[in-house]
Amino acid sequence: MEPPYKILVVDDEPDLEPLMLQRMRRHIRAGRYTFVFAQNGIEALERLNEQDDIDMVLSDINMPRMDGLTLLEQIPKVDPNIRSVIVSAYGDMKNIRTAMNRGAFDFVTKPLDFADLKITIDRTLSHMTEWREALSSRDKLVALQNELNVASQIQQSILPTEFAQGDNYRIYGSMDPARNVGGDFFDVVHMEDGFVGLAIADVSDKGVPAALFMMSTRTLLKGSAIGIGDPGKVLGEVNELLEEDNDAGMFVTVFYAVYNPLNGELAFANGGHNSPLIVHTDGSSTFLPLTKGIALGVMPGLPYKEQSITLAPGDTVFLYTDGVTEAMNTEGEEFGEERLQQVFATVSPQDPQAANEAVFAAVREFAGETPQSDDITCLALSRSES
Numbered sequence: 001m002e003p004p005y006k007i008l009v010v011d012d013e014p015d016l017e018p019l020m021l022q023r024m025r026r027h028i029r030a031g032r033y034t035f036v037f038a039q040n041g042i043e044a045l046e047r048l049n050e051q052d053d054i055d056m057v058l059s060d061i062n063m064p065r066m067d068g069l070t071l072l073e074q075i076p077k078v079d080p081n082i083r084s085v086i087v088s089a090y091g092d093m094k095n096i097r098t099a100m101n102r103g104a105f106d107f108v109t110k111p112l113d114f115a116d117l118k119i120t121i122d123r124t125l126s127h128m129t130e131w132r133e134a135l136s137s138r139d140k141l142v143a144l145q146n147e148l149n150v151a152s153q154i155q156q157s158i159l160p161t162e163f164a165q166g167d168n169y170r171i172y173g174s175m176d177p178a179r180n181v182g183g184d185f186f187d188v189v190h191m192e193d194g195f196v197g198l199a200i201a202d203v204s205d206k207g208v209p210a211a212l213f214m215m216s217t218r219t220l221l222k223g224s225a226i227g228i229g230d231p232g233k234v235l236g237e238v239n240e241l242l243e244e245d246n247d248a249g250m251f252v253t254v255f256y257a258v259y260n261p262l263n264g265e266l267a268f269a270n271g272g273h274n275s276p277l278i279v280h281t282d283g284s285s286t287f288l289p290l291t292k293g294i295a296l297g298v299m300p301g302l303p304y305k306e307q308s309i310t311l312a313p314g315d316t317v318f319l320y321t322d323g324v325t326e327a328m329n330t331e332g333e334e335f336g337e338e339r340l341q342q343v344f345a346t347v348s349p350q351d352p353q354a355a356n357e358a359v360f361a362a363v364r365e366f367a368g369e370t371p372q373s374d375d376i377t378c379l380a381l382s383r384s385e386s
Helices: 016-023 025-029 041-050 068-078 093-101 114-136 144-158 207-227 231-244 336-343 352-367
Strands: 005-010 033-038 056-060 083-089 106-110 169-176 183-190 196-203 252-260 265-271 277-279 285-287 307-310 316-320 376-383
Touching (some): 005 041, 016 025, 016 033, 025 033, 056 068, 068 083, 068 093, 083 093, 083 114, 093 106, 106 114, 169 183, 169 352, 183 207, 183 376, 196 207, 196 316, 196 376, 207 231, 207 252, 231 252, 252 316, 316 352, 336 352
Parallel strands (some): 005 033, 005 056, 056 083, 083 106
Antiparallel strands (some): 169 376, 252 265, 277 285
């Protein structure tokens, strides 16, 4: 049995330690986690120097003696492979951005949602494990395929694996990485007043650089989504941040939408990505109109227009990457948009997981023996009929 992951929690609130131990008791008893605590950055560094088996740091920002942002700068000097998650006030984009620039892997907001915290912890530890395995085998990376395997592991480690469902909607997403790894990702962001952000993206290029650029995009998108809200402004903010530090000249197509479960409204903006499909209860479907935004990271100051529609009860919005429509068969034909629409003529669109699985199955059947050349990624949200 693997030893438990050790997590250092840094916060000056005295009530947090007993609360954390109480809310995480099942995982502690199961031997998955063990916790150590510190009340400020100085104490945290002492714990890190005393205990060389700490895997992850969960730190507040505002603390006496040494704050969380200063601590983030010091952690790599102790162990550069420790992953850090910052606890921030809701919408505090300035500190969140500073934290990410100083090496934070992710962030959660106050007041703590322990279900979301558990998901964030698992995602962070999964990424840390894959990264350590990659480091331990880097001397053996003598071929491109080994590098691509590392990129695939990095990709998979940050994707959501649990999907919170609302009273009147359901969500499901999945990705099948290609042998030649690109940089697809999807994410679901839960915001104030029950609103839900949906993102899907595809980074240019292949391999580890694309996977790392994808990770940066995902982190910036999540932070901007919580801090800004409006899809067009979110894409504009992420574009500016990506373009500032993009010496490799990479770019990413992104579709981002915010769903209002109270009235079914879906506000969206598109940065050069495939147009999502709206599937109705009778199996008919229409593509969302393009908003004429171009890929992110290319140049600064680009506008991203926002549009909105209202999902009728029973409608499903289906997001996908070009690994679906550009999948090829042995005759060199592409799967295309028409075949994508035909999938839903026989599949109940109200079940987002079934919708995802049906599309994956249809693409694999169409491709036959043709090797998969690109990631296939899908994300669906269904509005309940009642």
